[in-house]
Amino acid sequence: MALDKNQIAQRIAKEVQNGQYINLGIGIPTLVANYIPDELEVVLQSENGLLGIGPFPTEDQIDADLINAGKQTVTMVKGSALFSSAESFAMIRGEHVHLTILGAMEVSENGDIANWKIPGKMVKGMGGAMDLVASAENIIVAMQHCSKDGASKLLPQCELPITGIRCVKKIVTDLAVLEIDPNGGFRLLERAPGVSVEEIKAATAGKLIIEGEVPEMTF
Amino acid sequence: MALDKNQIAQRIAKEVQNGQYINLGIGIPTLVANYIPDELEVVLQSENGLLGIGPFPTEDQIDADLINAGKQTVTMVKGSALFSSAESFAMIRGEHVHLTILGAMEVSENGDIANWKIPGKMVKGMGGAMDLVASAENIIVAMQHCSKDGASKLLPQCELPITGIRCVKKIVTDLAVLEIDPNGGFRLLERAPGVSVEEIKAATAGKLIIEGEVPEMTF
Amino acid sequence: MINKVVASADEAIQDIQDNAVLMLGGFGLSGIPENGIQALLRKGVKGLTCISNNAGVDNFGIGLMLKTRQVKKMISSYVGENAEFERQLLSGELEVELIPQGTLAERIRAGGAGIPAFFTPAGYGTEVAEGKEVREFNGKMYLMEHWLKADFALVKAWKGDTAGNLIFKGTARNFSPMMAAAGKITIAEVEELVPAGELDPNAIHTPGIYVQRIFQGKDYEKRIEQRTVRQK
Amino acid sequence: MINKVVASADEAIQDIQDNAVLMLGGFGLSGIPENGIQALLRKGVKGLTCISNNAGVDNFGIGLMLKTRQVKKMISSYVGENAEFERQLLSGELEVELIPQGTLAERIRAGGAGIPAFFTPAGYGTEVAEGKEVREFNGKMYLMEHWLKADFALVKAWKGDTAGNLIFKGTARNFSPMMAAAGKITIAEVEELVPAGELDPNAIHTPGIYVQRIFQGKDYEKRIEQRTVRQK
Numbered sequence: 050m051a052l053d054k055n056q057i058a059q060r061i062a063k064e065v066q067n068g069q070y071i072n073l074g075i076g077i078p079t080l081v082a083n084y085i086p087d088e089l090e091v092v093l094q095s096e097n098g099l100l101g102i103g104p105f106p107t108e109d110q111i112d113a114d115l116i117n118a119g120k121q122t123v124t125m126v127k128g129s130a131l132f133s134s135a136e137s138f139a140m141i142r143g144e145h146v147h148l149t150i151l152g153a154m155e156v157s158e159n160g161d162i163a164n165w166k167i168p169g170k171m172v173k174g175m176g177g178a179m180d181l182v183a184s185a186e187n188i189i190v191a192m193q194h195c196s197k198d199g200a201s202k203l204l205p206q207c208e209l210p211i212t213g214i215r216c217v218k219k220i221v222t223d224l225a226v227l228e229i230d231p232n233g234g235f236r237l238l239e240r241a242p243g244v245s246v247e248e249i250k251a252a253t254a255g256k257l258i259i260e261g262e263v264p265e266m267t268f
Numbered sequence: 269m270a271l272d273k274n275q276i277a278q279r280i281a282k283e284v285q286n287g288q289y290i291n292l293g294i295g296i297p298t299l300v301a302n303y304i305p306d307e308l309e310v311v312l313q314s315e316n317g318l319l320g321i322g323p324f325p326t327e328d329q330i331d332a333d334l335i336n337a338g339k340q341t342v343t344m345v346k347g348s349a350l351f352s353s354a355e356s357f358a359m360i361r362g363e364h365v366h367l368t369i370l371g372a373m374e375v376s377e378n379g380d381i382a383n384w385k386i387p388g389k390m391v392k393g394m395g396g397a398m399d400l401v402a403s404a405e406n407i408i409v410a411m412q413h414c415s416k417d418g419a420s421k422l423l424p425q426c427e428l429p430i431t432g433i434r435c436v437k438k439i440v441t442d443l444a445v446l447e448i449d450p451n452g453g454f455r456l457l458e459r460a461p462g463v464s465v466e467e468i469k470a471a472t473a474g475k476l477i478i479e480g481e482v483p484e485m486t487f
Numbered sequence: 488m489i490n491k492v493v494a495s496a497d498e499a500i501q502d503i504q505d506n507a508v509l510m511l512g513g514f515g516l517s518g519i520p521e522n523g524i525q526a527l528l529r530k531g532v533k534g535l536t537c538i539s540n541n542a543g544v545d546n547f548g549i550g551l552m553l554k555t556r557q558v559k560k561m562i563s564s565y566v567g568e569n570a571e572f573e574r575q576l577l578s579g580e581l582e583v584e585l586i587p588q589g590t591l592a593e594r595i596r597a598g599g600a601g602i603p604a605f606f607t608p609a610g611y612g613t614e615v616a617e618g619k620e621v622r623e624f625n626g627k628m629y630l631m632e633h634w635l636k637a638d639f640a641l642v643k644a645w646k647g648d649t650a651g652n653l654i655f656k657g658t659a660r661n662f663s664p665m666m667a668a669a670g671k672i673t674i675a676e677v678e679e680l681v682p683a684g685e686l687d688p689n690a691i692h693t694p695g696i697y698v699q700r701i702f703q704g705k706d707y708e709k710r711i712e713q714r715t716v717r718q719k
Numbered sequence: 720m721i722n723k724v725v726a727s728a729d730e731a732i733q734d735i736q737d738n739a740v741l742m743l744g745g746f747g748l749s750g751i752p753e754n755g756i757q758a759l760l761r762k763g764v765k766g767l768t769c770i771s772n773n774a775g776v777d778n779f780g781i782g783l784m785l786k787t788r789q790v791k792k793m794i795s796s797y798v799g800e801n802a803e804f805e806r807q808l809l810s811g812e813l814e815v816e817l818i819p820q821g822t823l824a825e826r827i828r829a830g831g832a833g834i835p836a837f838f839t840p841a842g843y844g845t846e847v848a849e850g851k852e853v854r855e856f857n858g859k860m861y862l863m864e865h866w867l868k869a870d871f872a873l874v875k876a877w878k879g880d881t882a883g884n885l886i887f888k889g890t891a892r893n894f895s896p897m898m899a900a901a902g903k904i905t906i907a908e909v910e911e912l913v914p915a916g917e918l919d920p921n922a923i924h925t926p927g928i929y930v931q932r933i934f935q936g937k938d939y940e941k942r943i944e945q946r947t948v949r950q951k
Contacts, residue, residue, distance in 0.1 A: 068721050070928050090721040092882075092928065096588065097514040098658045100926050101720065101882075105717040113517060113709035114645075114657035120515040120568075120712040127916030128720035128882035130926035133692070134514070134540070134661045135596040138589030142607060142833030143900060145928050161612075172576060172583070173567025179615060180589030183608035184833055214612035287489050289696050309489040311650075311696065315820065316746040317890045319694050320488065320650075324949040332749060332941035333877075333889035339747040339800075339944040346684030347488035347650030349694035352924070353746070353772070353893045354828040357821030361601030361839060362668060364696050380844075391808060391815070392799025398847060399821030402840035403601055433844035593834070602825070603856035605837035624835035624865075633856075656921065689888065690922045 050243045051223040052266075057191050059084040059268050061150055061221045064189055070094055072141065072181060074151030075119040077191040081150055092128075094146055096137050096177040101129030118177065138177070142184050149185035151178060153192045153217075155207045158255035160217040160229040162190060163209035175212060182213030194222035194252045201254035203227070203235055225249045226266060227257075234258045239266045269462045270442040271485075276410050278303040278487050280369055280440045283408055289313055291360065291400060292321075293370030294338040296410040300369055311347075313365055315356050315396040320348030337396065357396070361403050368404035370397060372411045372436075374426045377474035379436040379448040381409060382428035394431060401432030413441035413471045420473035422446070422454055444468045445485060446476075453477045458485045488683045491651040491701045496526035499674045499700045503527070503639055506534040506559070510595065510635075510666040511549060512642035514540050515568070515712050518659030519548045522676045522704040523641040527552060538562040538595070538637060540588060540662055542572045547710050553581070562635070564588035568712065587615060590632055592665060597634035599668025599697065604633050640670025643704065644693070647677035648684070651698030652691045660692060667697040676704035720915045723883040723933045728758035731906045731932045735759070735871055738766040738791070742827065742867075742898040743781060744874040746772050747800070747944050750891030751780045754908045754936040755873040759784060770794040770827070770869060772820065772894055774804045779942050785813070794867070796820035800944065819847060822864050824897060829866035831900025831929065836865050872902025875936065876925070879909035880916070883930030884923045892924060899929040908936035 052060065054077050062084035065071065072094045073079050082102070085091060093102040095117040102117055103124035110124060117123045140146055155163040162182055165175040182188055195201055203220070220227045226239040234256040237249060242265050250257055271279065273296050281303035284290065291313045292298050301321070304310060312321040314336045321336055322343035329343055336342045359365055374382040381401055384394040401407055414420055422439070439446045445458040453475040456468060461484050469476055493499045500523060503509070513519030527535075528551055535558050542561050543550035550569050552558050560582035566572050575581035586594070587609040597605055606629035610616050620631040642663035645656035653675055655663060667673045675693075680703040725731045732755060735741070745751030759767075760783055767790050774793050775782035784790050785803050792814035798804050807813035818826070819841040829837055838861035842848050852863040874895035877888035885907055887895060899905045907925075912935040 092721060094928070095658070097517075097661050100928055101920075105715045107719045108716055111711070111714065111716065112657060113711050114659040116515065116517050116658055116711075116713070120517070121715040122711060122713065123715075125920055126720065127914075128880055128884060128927065129920040130884050130923040130928075131657060131660060131920045132923075132926055133664045134588070134592040135665050136926070138592050139828075139832035139900065140926070140928055142589055142593075142609070143831050144833060145831075145900070172573065172585070174563060174565035174585045175587050175615075176565035177588035179587035179613065180607075180609040183611060211613050311489060313696070314890070316749075316893050319696055320688075324947045326951045327948055330943070330946065330948065331889060332943050333891040335747065335749050335890055335943075335945070339749070340947040341943060341945065342947075344688055345488065346682075347648055347652060347695065348688040349652050349691040349696075350688045350889060350892060351691075351694055352896045353820070353824035354897050355694070357824050358596075358600035358668065359694070359696055361821055361825075361841070362599050363601060364599075364668070391805065391817070393795060393797035393817045394819050394847075395797035396820035398819035398845065399839075399841040402843060430845050593832075597837075600825075602837050602839060603859075603861060604854075605829075605834050607834060622836075627835075629835060654921070687922075689886070690919075 052241050055080055057221055057223060060226065060266055061189055061191055065089060065091055069147040070145060071148045072096060072146050076152045078150040078152060079119060094140065096141065098132050098134060098137050099129060101126045138180050141180050144184055144186055146185055148187045149181045150189045150191055151181065153190045155202050155204055155209055156190055156217050156220055157204050157206045158235055159233045160215045161207050161211050162213055162217050163207040163211045165212050166210045178212050182216040188217050190217050190220045192222055194224040201252055203253045203255045205255045224252055230258055237263050239264055241266055271460050274299055276440055276442060279445065279485055280408055280410055284308060284310055288366040289364060290367045291315060291365050295371045297369040297371060298338060313359065315360065317351050317353060317356050318348065320345045357399050360399050363403055363405055365404055367406045368400045369408045369410060370400065372409045374421050374423055374428055375409055375436050375439055376423050376425045377454055378452050379434045380426050380430050381432055381436050382426040382430045384431050385429045397431050401435040407436050409436050409439045411441055413443040420471055422472045422474045424474045443471055449477055456482050458483055460485055488650040490649050491698055492649050493700045493702050495702060496522040496676065497529065499702050500526045500530060503532055505532055507638045508536040510637040510640040510670055511537055511539040512663030512666050514658065514661035516548050516710050518643055518661055518663060520641040520643040520676050521707055523674060524548060524551060528555060533557050534559045536560040538635060540564050540591065542566040542569050544568050545571050562586060564591050592662060594632055594635040595662065595665040595669045598636040599665055602634060604631050606631055635669060637670045640666040640673040642667050642673065642675050644675055644677045646679045646681060646686060647675055647701050648681050648686050650683040651675065651695030651701050652686055653693035653698065654686060654690060655692050664693045667693045672699045673697055675701045677701060678704060678707060720882040722881050723930055724881050725932045725934050727934060728754040728908060729761065731934050732758045732762060735764055737764055739870045740768045742869040742872040742902055743769055743771040744895030744898050746890065746893035748776065748780050748942050750875055750893055750895060752873040752875040752908050753939055755906060756780065756783060760787060765789050766791045768792040770867060772796050772823065774798040774801050776800050777803050794818060796823050824894060826864055826867040827894065827897040827901045830868040831897055834866060836863050838863055867901060869902045872898040872905040874899050874905065874907050876907055876909045878911045878913060878918060879907055879933050880913050880918050882915040883907065883927030883933050884918055885925035885930065886918060886922060887924050896925045899925045904931045905929055907933045909933060910936060910939060
């Protein structure tokens with residue numbers, strides 16, 4: 050059965066390694082924080098100027114001057130640091146952030162990503178996404194395998210205006226875990242529980258690389 | 269009679285205007301601070317990371333962590349701010365500092381300045397001087413008119429490696445106050461008390477522009 | 488110390504003319520110059536170019552100035568919270584330049600720091616790169632980006648002193664320190680204005696050299712966009 | 720929070736090898752990593768390239784490492800307080816690259832911030848410009864300068880926490896925040912090491928993300944170069 054948003058987040062959390070500084074994008078990526086094992090020492094970066102994002106505040110902790118990049122009220126943890134946007138993107142551009150997890154509208158088989166604009170329909174802006182994908186050493190995309198009308202979002206090449214080229218390393222969808230092959234193509238690593246390779250094939254418009262048995266995900 | 273160092277500093281202090289942020293170089297320029305009238309609101313910048321330099325400390329105020337760019341122990345005034353070297357030179361390069369007063373070995377008649385190196389003899393480095401002269405809107409040089417062996421330091425062109433080109437606006441020496449003419453040449457503005465125009469002419473190797481009566485300095 | 492205090496927001500912005508280029512601090516609605524925006528609405532100055540990470544929401548922040556059609560052009564990184572904005576954009580009433588957030592922050596810093604251009608990898612290979620110089624350094628591709636400056640910068644701080652020194656709070660700092668340095672005239676409004684000497688010199692985020700005018704702000708609403716809470 | 724604490728200066732620098740490129744914080748003798756320098760002397764590592772605004776004095780700071788001939792090359796802006804330095808330089812034993820102080824600070828910042836090159840007016844028309852790309856922006860001439868990075872950065876702070884967050888004191892801050900970001904491995908020594916959570920997040924100068932190792936320093940001499948005093 051296809052994963053729900055929380056399960057996608059839960060599976061991505063397994064990619065997190067001890068000692069990492071991590072930037073979580075808006076949407077499913079934000080949920081990843083809920084599934085990072087307590088025994089891992091990691092620090093979450095918010096590009097509006099916070100290292101060490103804590104949980105949402107209780108009613109009486111709410112502070113309008115403390116939000117994350119999704120404009121949600123947050124708290125700090127012990128050892129947090131606050132800084133300007135220039136310093137924040139110095140960290141990102143300077144490759145001090147190890148892992149970026151973000152959403153996408155489309156990913157191409159060479160690792161291009163599109164997630165900021167639908168010409169004529171939607172103009173929200175790229176925010177920090179172009180900076181993040183241009184610099185993070187590891188970029189994982191969290192998204193639905195297909196759009197609401199059933200079109201594959203894993204494509205030979207992106208049709209929407211792109212956010213960055215050859216940058217995505219891994220993709221976790223409601224159906225599968227895939228990595229971008231250095232020579233191009235989506236290498237199928239894991240299936241969602243109960244989802245067949247055939248279903249994933251049918252939902253993937255770009256080149257799908259399948260080698261041997263493809264295991265089911267574990268959480 | 270030729271001015272002493274303190275008198276040069278005192279004469280330069282008259283150039284200071286209310287509301288200015290000022291960088292004072294090592295040597296005579298540092299002495300200028302002693303002669304700025306109390307009624308002027310000005311702020312002294314030290315390029316190692318301090319806005320609002322106060323007087324030297326008393327014995328019991330000495331703090332090894334609070335020095336000026338000449339490595340002298342200093343104090344802060346009310347309203348001081350501390351910052352990094354990158355921020356300090358952002359202020360300088362970004363033309364937020366209005367007035368720079370510094371020493372020189374040579375000045376040329378088009379406003380070039382040399383003050384950092386004597387090939388084969390002395391290699392101390394340029395420190396912040398090249399940044400300062402490249403960006404300050406007003407640059408005043410404090411120096412002796414001639415070197416110890418009597419050679420003029422106001423030249424047609426600099427003979428020593430230069431620190432910056434076409435940047436000096438005004439020069440205050442032990443003999444005279446001069447400004448750089450936009451078309452080239454040292455325009456003689458004031459004589460030191462008792463010093464004749466002929467004496468200044470004799471001590472100036474570069475083109476000297478004299479128009480009408482040249483008044484004596486007042487302090 | 489130089490005293491930068493002015494009496495009110497209206498006095499602080501009185502010489503902002505039509506067609507001025509403004510920078511406005513804030514990320515979303517956090518840290519925006521609420522008093523300055525209200526004064527701009529009162530003054531009714533038009534044809535403004537506003538450099539700000541976001542464009543407010545429909546009925547708060549810069550969104551209010553969009554409603555009154557005072558803004559000719561927005562230079563931002565993300566504007567996705569504002570229906571009136573989207574309407575004016577799609578109808579062609581509003582010019583918009585969208586810039587990657589880190590590039591926006593660094594271009595503003597460069598403006599204050601006297602750096603006319605620098606190289607960044609953000610946007611390489613995308614439509615952001617169109618018309619820009621591309622260069623390879625150490626095997627990676629970069630775009631050349633230019634500084635941004637403004638006629639006026641409007642920033643809001645937590646505490647400030649009469650010499651113009653500023654301390655921000657939490658994530659309300661965001662773009663304001665760079666904007667303060669990049670504005671020809673920088674106007675700071677503060678929640679608490681204190682005499683010079685009361686702020687710790689070692690804790691100051693924006694040194695007073697960057698601030699030309701400062702005033703005690705009032706009636707801060709500090710609206711929250713996404714009120715997310717957990718149970719105790 | 721990630722714990723960055725190591726037991727001693729010797730442990731912190733144990734993997735610094737011959738011919739490493741180091742950055743060392745400090746302006747004159749103010750804010751230098753005294754413990755780190757002592758450990759480098761004990762380890763006897765050689766062929767070092769040291770990026771530091773100054774080169775210490777004859778018998779303190781980096782000057783000690785010049786005496787033991789551990790330094791192959793100095794990259795600095797001002798080195799005029801050191802006779803041994805001048806001797807090694809004139810005899811050709813020591814390579815020296817002199818850089819305008821603001822350019823040095825900005826090149827180090829660029830290294831930490833992922834900016835491979837930028838433009839500055841400092842040094843245009845001088846021998847510093849030799850071999851460099853020159854470009855005009857808005858009628859003014861600028862040089863293109865490249866980022867500086869280091870294998871290891873050694874910085875000294877006033878207070879630090881176990882997560883690597885640093886607060887400097889007075890003018891001892893100088894180059895250290897930029898160096899912390901520009902070092903592949905950044906080693907911070909602090910006068911006072913506290914548990915994560917004890918420093919005000921809003922007052923931190925160097926966020927812990929830039930610091931890989933931190934230790935409690937000891938026996939700080941904090942030598943003063945120019946002891947200038949006035950009478951009470």
